[in-house]
Amino acid sequence: MNKDTSHINSLENEAIYIMREVAAQFEKPVLLFSGGKDSITLVRLAVKAFYPAKVPFPLMHIDTGHNFPETIEFRDRLVEELGLELIVRNVQDSIDQGKVKEESGRYASRNMLQTTTLLDAIEEFKFDACIGGARRDEEKARAKERIFSVRDDFGQWDEKNQRPELFDMLNGDIEHGQNVRVFPISNWTELDVWSYIEREAIEIPSIYFAHKRKVFLRDGMIWSAEDGVVYRDESEEVIEELVRFRTVGDMSCTAAVLSDAVSISKVVQEIRESTISERGARIDDKRSEAAMEKRKQQGYF
Amino acid sequence: MEVLKIATAGSVDDGKSTLIGRILYDTKSLTTDKLEAIEKTSKQRGYDYLDFSLATDGLVAEREQGITIDVAHIYFSTAKKSYIIADTPGHVEYTRNMVTGASTSQASIILIDARKGVIEQTNRHFFINNLLRVKDVVVAINKMDLVDYSEETYNKIKADFSELMSKRDYQDQKITFIPVSALKGDNVVNKTDKMPWYEGQTLLEHLEEIDKSDIFNVGTPRFPVQYVIRPKTEDFHDYRGYAGKVYGGNLSVGDDIVVLPSQTKSKIKDIYFYDEKYETASRRSSVTITLENDINVSRGDMIVKDGDLPTIEKQFTANVCWMDSSQLTPGGKYVVQHGVNKVLAKVDRINHKINPDYSGIEENVTGLNVNDIASVTFKLNKPIFYDQFKNHRTNGSFILIDTQNNNTVGAGFIQ
Numbered sequence: 001m002n003k004d005t006s007h008i009n010s011l012e013n014e015a016i017y018i019m020r021e022v023a024a025q026f027e028k029p030v031l032l033f034s035g036g037k038d039s040i041t042l043v044r045l046a047v048k049a050f051y052p053a054k055v056p057f058p059l060m061h062i063d064t065g066h067n068f069p070e071t072i073e074f075r076d077r078l079v080e081e082l083g084l085e086l087i088v089r090n091v092q093d094s095i096d097q098g099k100v101k102e103e104s105g106r107y108a109s110r111n112m113l114q115t116t117t118l119l120d121a122i123e124e125f126k127f128d129a130c131i132g133g134a135r136r137d138e139e140k141a142r143a144k145e146r147i148f149s150v151r152d153d154f155g156q157w158d159e160k161n162q163r164p165e166l167f168d169m170l171n172g173d174i175e176h177g178q179n180v181r182v183f184p185i186s187n188w189t190e191l192d193v194w195s196y197i198e199r200e201a202i203e204i205p206s207i208y209f210a211h212k213r214k215v216f217l218r219d220g221m222i223w224s225a226e227d228g229v230v231y232r233d234e235s236e237e238v239i240e241e242l243v244r245f246r247t248v249g250d251m252s253c254t255a256a257v258l259s260d261a262v263s264i265s266k267v268v269q270e271i272r273e274s275t276i277s278e279r280g281a282r283i284d285d286k287r288s289e290a291a292m293e294k295r296k297q298q299g300y301f
Numbered sequence: 302m303e304v305l306k307i308a309t310a311g312s313v314d315d316g317k318s319t320l321i322g323r324i325l326y327d328t329k330s331l332t333t334d335k336l337e338a339i340e341k342t343s344k345q346r347g348y349d350y351l352d353f354s355l356a357t358d359g360l361v362a363e364r365e366q367g368i369t370i371d372v373a374h375i376y377f378s379t380a381k382k383s384y385i386i387a388d389t390p391g392h393v394e395y396t397r398n399m400v401t402g403a404s405t406s407q408a409s410i411i412l413i414d415a416r417k418g419v420i421e422q423t424n425r426h427f428f429i430n431n432l433l434r435v436k437d438v439v440v441a442i443n444k445m446d447l448v449d450y451s452e453e454t455y456n457k458i459k460a461d462f463s464e465l466m467s468k469r470d471y472q473d474q475k476i477t478f479i480p481v482s483a484l485k486g487d488n489v490v491n492k493t494d495k496m497p498w499y500e501g502q503t504l505l506e507h508l509e510e511i512d513k514s515d516i517f518n519v520g521t522p523r524f525p526v527q528y529v530i531r532p533k534t535e536d537f538h539d540y541r542g543y544a545g546k547v548y549g550g551n552l553s554v555g556d557d558i559v560v561l562p563s564q565t566k567s568k569i570k571d572i573y574f575y576d577e578k579y580e581t582a583s584r585r586s587s588v589t590i591t592l593e594n595d596i597n598v599s600r601g602d603m604i605v606k607d608g609d610l611p612t613i614e615k616q617f618t619a620n621v622c623w624m625d626s627s628q629l630t631p632g633g634k635y636v637v638q639h640g641v642n643k644v645l646a647k648v649d650r651i652n653h654k655i656n657p658d659y660s661g662i663e664e665n666v667t668g669l670n671v672n673d674i675a676s677v678t679f680k681l682n683k684p685i686f687y688d689q690f691k692n693h694r695t696n697g698s699f700i701l702i703d704t705q706n707n708n709t710v711g712a713g714f715i716q
Binding site: 050 | 304332372373374375376378383385397398400401404405527528530531532533534536537540542544545546573574575576585586587589600624636638640641694695698699700702706707708709712
């Protein structure tokens with residue numbers, strides 16, 4: 001075996017190392033699962049890290065209630081097949097309890113509301129480590145994120161006072177009430193994730209592949225007109241197009257791209273040739289230049 | 302495809318972020334939307350050029366002050382290699398970030414402003430790269446456009462820098478000088494016709510040729526046990542697997558091994574990577590090992606080849622880079638994290654401080670302040686299993702953790 005000859009192998013080795021550090025250093029870790037390709041990749045890495053034992057931590061999904069139905073169906077099947085434990089907490093409950101207020105209007109999204117539900121769930125289960133699929137190449141503020149990123153009692157990120165991370169030594173020592181966000185695929189790019197999914201033949205939700213969908217155009221982006229989640233003016237005309245999604249977030253903030261990529265290899269090829277970055281199709285980052293950093297300080301992933 | 306990790310170092314305004322932005326732009330790694338954002342902001346600020354530093358300075362405070370204050374990681378690839386650049390800040394007060402960036406890098410770029418030449422900061426940057434034994438260092442002499450692309454200026458800086466090189470500890474470090482203009486794009490990715498006197502490679506051409514396998518230390522195999530895998534299922538009833546990453550050299554099935562600290566001997570029975578068995582586990586692979594004998598092994602133990610033992614001691618002396626605003630003083634207690642092993646340590650004595658500007662050492666030091674580098678002797682509450690840093694980059698390094706607030710407060714390189 002020569003596991004470090006190729007780039008993907010070295011990323012995989014690094015991620016497995018991080019997964020094992022989490023299991024060893026923390027008492028109650030959890031893997032945050034969104035149903036997107038990055039968190040599906042994390043599940044695969046966790047399974048590999050602990051084989052032949054079971055993954056020693058549960059998955060948790062913060063459900064905005066605005067997920068693509070394909071994602072939820074996929075999530076339940078994955079958990080069933082791999083024999084994993086799944087915890088679901090709903091943004092709708094946080095709304096019903098009056099903890100957060102639903103946004104309204106053209107750009108309404110439940111994406112921001114997830115933070116409250118997530119922080120409440122961390123407190124409810126006393127999780128001390130939350131594994132997430134964020135990658136440094138996604139966005140400028142994320143480029144500065146550590147692999148073990150300490151959050152205070154309020155889930156906040158103190159970006160100017162981060163622990164230095166040297167060599168591959170991960171310091172998971174925390175005080176009671178603090179927790180750590182862990183990013184095992186920090187050093188992966190979007191293309192790396194897709195190449196890995198292709199190589200490992202990992203199943204992913206169907207919305208990642210080109211399909212016919214009723215959509216409408218706004219601000220040069222393509223929005224799903226199905227399921228009635230995304231607010232649409234009457235003037236915004238519904239058309240049918242061949243599209244796929246590059247990220248699978250909350251429906252209200254995830255735009256589609258025109259694509260005829262119906263297989264993983266075609267998707268990989270498309271990404272290689274692409275000139276728009278992945279988060280370019282995420283309206284939540286376009287609110288301002290510092291949109292991501294502000295959300296992270298508040299405890300967003 | 303290979304991956305090469307590179308750290309960058311430069312002082313404020315040396316144009317580090319601009320250089321990285323230029324690399325991204327000329328390798329067509331900037332996507333349309335990112336480029337549009339840069340164009341928009343550059344225009345808003347009234348610049349008549351594209352401010353590439355906007356591509357990397359990710360935090361609001363940095364964009365406001367126009368400086369880099371934390372390590373950012375930037376990714377790009379060419380047909381030949383994938384690259385990760387650790388963009389580290391050049392301020393005196395952020396030296397810890399530079400050490401951090403260099404600790405995971407195989408190569409580094411030191412930027413010098415052609416108008417200023419070799420300054421105190423340059424000494425420090427070079428010193429740290431040498432202390433951390435980064436194998437390949439590029440000295441990029443930037444802003445050549447502002448000195449009329451003068452060969453004389455270039456040669457003067459080269460001569461000044463070569464004087465530093467004679468003082469360095471790690472003599473095998475490879476050093477390459479390249480005159481560039483990040484703003485104009487000269488000799489970064491593309492060759493320029495502005496400096497016909499320079500016959501060497503462009504920065505990217507040089508990086509493309511760095512042999513990655515050449516850079517990692519080849520040492521002896523060390524296998525720190527991260528996690529014990531006990532499935533306790535019917536199919537794997539008696540399975541006890543030791544999960545960890547192999548450092549330094551390869552391990553193979555049938556190898557005679559010793560488990561530290563118990564010094565129990567055994568043989569490697571199987572090597573697993575997920576559900577497949579392999580004959581050999583190579584360096585840096587995250588495998589699971591089973592042994593012939595049923596012995597007690599736990600996290601923090603180390604599996605090594607018989608006859609190839611590291612030093613097993615309850616004390617050691619190391620070069621320490623102190624990174625915290627509190628002071629390190631003799632008698633101070635810290636946690637030493639050596640790989641995945643944690644032990645309690647007491648500062649026995651500070652032997653001397655090492656001036657990172659190559660001006661020598663300072664003796665009779667009573668405490669270390671942030672950014673100080675010093676030779677320190679520690680006493681431990683139990684033995685660790687280490688090699689000298691110069692022989693083993695992984696097994697010769699450690700971090701110091703504050704026992705009060707759990708912060709990582711220092712890094713050390715065992716002598």
